[in-house]
Amino acid sequence: MTERIALKVDVDTLRGTLEGVPALLALLARHRVNATFLFSLGPDNTGRALRRIFRPGFLNKVLRTSVAANYGLKTLCYGTLLPAPNISERACDVMRSVRDAGFEVGVHCHDHVLWQDHVAAQSYAWTREQMQLAVAAFQRVFGERPKVHGAAGWQMNEHVPQLEAELGFDYASDTRGSSPFRPLFAGEAAFCPQLPTTLPTFDEVIGLDGCTEQNVADVLFEHSRTHPGPHVFTLHAELEGMRLRPAFERLLQLWLAQGVQLCSMRDLYMNLPPELPTYPVEFGELAGRSGRLARQVTVPLERRD
């Protein structure tokens, strides 16, 4: 059977939406491959993310991946020196053009920085409000309810799976892991299947073990060949849609030459087996990324050290 790799495009900022997304649309159309785009729909408060500079590991990552070069100085001032622009108001035409070009569209978040920095410790009410704001903005842009949710920064809490079911999502991709599963929280299996991101991202591997922008496509390709799929590969409009676009195109070419079918996450969702395995979700560190994120626990709990 042909191997499938779903492309999940996270769109975090106004600039990424206005510049990275159209560039990715053109690139994906040129290679005739599908993808899922997940949008940040509320305010672009990227500048506030600089507070993370005081967290262990973040400064290291900034220096390693040249955040300023990738995001631009203006973006880094949104929410601090400059007011935060509302992304879905300023870029609704671009968002619609993605859907009109036949790609799956869904929710990344309302406010990326707020969600990423705070959701892990928040209540049901706080989480519900943030998710409802994103759903309402999505409906204003697209005239329909979103069906896929992919949490910003792989950050979530135990209320997120329940809210995904309540808000009418079909499935979600909030976690890192190895294969589609039904997440288990407090002993209860969630309604929405999780399609975790299974491959490392470009920004996680660049700068580690001799990996550079020049060979990152080959590193990722090797990783996908040596780990069984189906895979979900997450890319960012701000990175692979802009500065790292040549490297991303090379990865597409390597996969296509190998006969890999590049698809949307919905294509994977539609082909899920009727009975999905159930796994707990834990919060832990991942190589190349600062802080803790949600990941599938694939080792049974009783057998862990």
Ligand SMILES: [Zn+2]
């Ligand atoms: Zn994001």
